[in-house]
Amino acid sequence: xxxxxxxxxxxxxxxxxxxxxxxxxxxxxxxxxxxxxxxxxxxxxxxxxxxxxxxxxxxxxxxxxxxxxxxxxxxxxxxxxxxxxxxxxxxxxxxxxxxxxxxxxxxxxxxxx
Amino acid sequence: xxxxxxxxxxxxxxxxxxxxxxxxxxxxxxxxxxxxxxxxxxxxxxxxxxxxxxxxxxxxxxxxxxxxxxxxxxxxxxxxxxxxxxxxxxxxxxxxxxxxxxxxxxxxxxxxxxx
Numbered sequence: 437x438x439x440x441x442x443x444x445x446x447x448x449x450x451x452x453x454x455x456x457x458x459x460x461x462x463x464x465x466x467x468x469x470x471x472x473x474x475x476x477x478x479x480x481x482x483x484x485x486x487x488x489x490x491x492x493x494x495x496x497x498x499x500x501x502x503x504x505x506x507x508x509x510x511x512x513x514x515x516x517x518x519x520x521x522x523x524x525x526x527x528x529x530x531x532x533x534x535x536x537x538x539x540x541x542x543x544x545x546x547x548x549x
Numbered sequence: 550x551x552x553x554x555x556x557x558x559x560x561x562x563x564x565x566x567x568x569x570x571x572x573x574x575x576x577x578x579x580x581x582x583x584x585x586x587x588x589x590x591x592x593x594x595x596x597x598x599x600x601x602x603x604x605x606x607x608x609x610x611x612x613x614x615x616x617x618x619x620x621x622x623x624x625x626x627x628x629x630x631x632x633x634x635x636x637x638x639x640x641x642x643x644x645x646x647x648x649x650x651x652x653x654x655x656x657x658x659x660x661x662x663x664x
Contacts, residue, residue, distance in 0.1 A: 540592035
């Protein structure tokens with residue numbers, strides 16, 4: 437049973453459109469993360485946040501942006517979608533310590549045509 | 550720098566046979582180690598973790614992993630594989646004083662269990 441929710445699950449959108457991928461968690465976790473993953477491939481960290489009004493870029497350069505206005509909400513926005521953005525986007529959260537690891541959402545599979 | 554290696558892109562096992570998915574790591578300080586599983590078109594699910602204590606840790610779905618400090622390894626094992634175990638498996642590590650407990654991920658190993 438997921439405590440972290442991503443919407444939409446699937447999205448097909450045209451080139452040049454602005455999109456926002458939603459991620460919300462009900463666990464009160466301070467830390468949240470966005471990963472980009474091509475099917476069956478490794479995870480690439482694109483953004484993370486350690487709390488409200490805190491956002492950082494990850495290891496993989498991304499044209500997306502994020503915001504963290506509320507603890508539970510960490511949306512990712514693409515101002516102008518391109519076919520190269522086609523991928524799966526995974527959101528995760530974690531508590532302050534390490535003992536429980538990360539909790540992942542089910543992901544958003546984005547296709548830009 | 551911290552790193553995780555999963556040396557096998559794919560592991561093939563016959564149903565009923567034991568399976569091993571390998572993971573080695575490099576961290577400064579004490580390592581915290583995790584295994585996650587990913588089924589197609591899903592997010593990652595937690596399987597098990599090693600924080601401290603007994604080197605053999607047991608997790609979900611009959612999986613276990615053995616922490617070996619001298620070999621810096623944390624291999625995932627299961628005594629008898631099921632077809633339903635077929636999935637993508639990720640090893641992750643956190644550690645070091647300045648890591649802020651962020652997980653570093655291996656590249657993943659595709660496990661295929663054949664009937």
